[in-house]
Amino acid sequence: MRGIYSHVTEAMRQQILDGLRARWETALKERAALWPESPVPVLDGLLKELDSKAESPTPETISTIPPIRGKSPTLVVGE
Numbered sequence: 001m002r003g004i005y006s007h008v009t010e011a012m013r014q015q016i017l018d019g020l021r022a023r024w025e026t027a028l029k030e031r032a033a034l035w036p037e038s039p040v041p042v043l044d045g046l047l048k049e050l051d052s053k054a055e056s057p058t059p060e061t062i063s064t065i066p067p068i069r070g071k072s073p074t075l076v077v078g079e
Contacts, residue, residue: 028050031043036051038044 028046031038032047032050036047038047
């Protein structure tokens with residue numbers, strides 16, 4: 001396998017990292033547009049950090065997200 005994948009260059013690695021970072025940032029912005037908070041502490045922190053940067057999603061992004069119907073999402077723990 002080493003011989004097959006040894007042709008990967010630093011520029012190729014950087015291109016992959018840039019693409020993955022862009023996908024992650026887009027997904028996080030789309031998630032924030034759906035609901036700006038999360039019961040999951042790590043995600044909630046990321047959403048708050050994103051909100052502090054104050055970059056709103058574009059109308060094009062928002063138009064691709066289906067609307068939330070009914071009440072806000074809640075976390076049910078036990079009964």
